[in-house]
Amino acid sequence: MAQWWRSAAGHLRTVAASRSSSSALRRSHYHTIQAIPRESTGSKVSSRDRMQGRIPAVVFSQSLLEKFPDARTPSKKHLLTVEKKQIKAVLNSVEAPFFCSTRFPLQIRAGAGSSHLLDSGTVLPIKIHRDEESGQILNLVFVWAEDGMKLKVDVPVVFQGEDACPGIQKGGILNKIRPSLKYLCPSEHIPSKIAVDVSNLDIEDRIFMRDIEVHPSLKLLSKNENMPVCKIVPTSLGNKEPVGE
Template sequence: MAQWWRSATSHLRTAASNHHNLPSPLSTFRTAPYHTIQAIPRDFTGSRVSARDRLQGRIPAVVFFQNLLEKDPASRSASKKHLLTVEKKQIKAILDSPEAPFFCTTRFPLQIRAGSGSKHLLESGNVFPIKIHRDEESGKILNLVFVWAEDGMDLKVDVPVVFKGEDVSPGIQKGGILNRIRPSLKYLGPSEHIPSKIEVDVSNLDIEDKISMHDIELHSSLKLLSKNENIPICKIVPTSLRNQDPLVSN
């Protein structure tokens, strides 16, 4: 266990020392106390152990460096997965908050303590939740997956697209429909510059107007992972009835 924590600490300190001159991170979460996720380490895995943790009001979780997911073994970090449990009440409070739809693209502080209620801090850092596993029937959270997200760490993240201005869009007012072609866009870049969502303004779009990937402007450090940036994100399309209306074609 001691070696495990030294490995995690070494990686985080290295990341921090390499990027201490970066500008302040772009905050994508509010500073309410429950947004610092509290966790404790777990030594064992298995369905029985996980079931016991859930009965005690805790959710099994894992945190690791995202490059462990890479197919190329040479690009993987040498550190192992870090097994944790987090407080069910706290996670529920976060998911019930206004940020809930963007939980998996919001960077959270994480504190790993020696035990439940312990003041002994073993490690701390920033993380992205990347997956919530739920029971298919009950919807209850079974476990959570996090990746470390310190300043300067490049992550691949699917950022959800949110559309605004539909109520005043000329094309929609004429009877057109907003065709949401891409619900999210994948970016690679420093974790502190990854937004929790991408807002696409459609308030000026008319029938047949569209917004493409290359129209989106984010931080210059973020790279859009798409072979064709001309692919549309959305388009105002006429309904079959409005297609026959001469006002639409003019």
């Protein structure tokens, strides 16, 4: 019977990128991040900004993170501060796990409350630095993410269908091996999350990276597409599948 389930799972399994990426982008446009320039840096300056309800931030081209950045690509780097209240509202709206896989419009104003626009564009958050004890956001890192740009993005994996999974109903456990997958994405096709349906999996069944269906323009950045994303393991099996490339 288990063998039949495994065979059926191979045919009935549906693994797809979340269709919510377009709706997430529409939601993000309700949150045009407002920023102002930050002329000086340092821990004292940053502490003062936080005391005033602002978060230090930086935005630049992702190519600057490469080992050998392309000198032909303009860096367009800005040191900024953003409103703490607005960032908290954004995190509550898009859900924190998907913040760094969602694009947002950015407007850089001459000063707080100023109508003078210095620069604008679309950005992707790539890092939230938090205080380890308090959880307070210390600073944010963004990269420019205009249409046509290709970005390396860690897309969160969300597992669905656990309540209907035959393997779990038999007492198995879903071993979530990969919490995210890294893709090279045209910025306009960045998925906010990858939805993986496990509702047809039996014990010992796996879903592999190669099974994930995404927009054809996305390129999986992995040395081995045969690595599993998840597996249903028997309850008696204490050791989990190792994570790796």
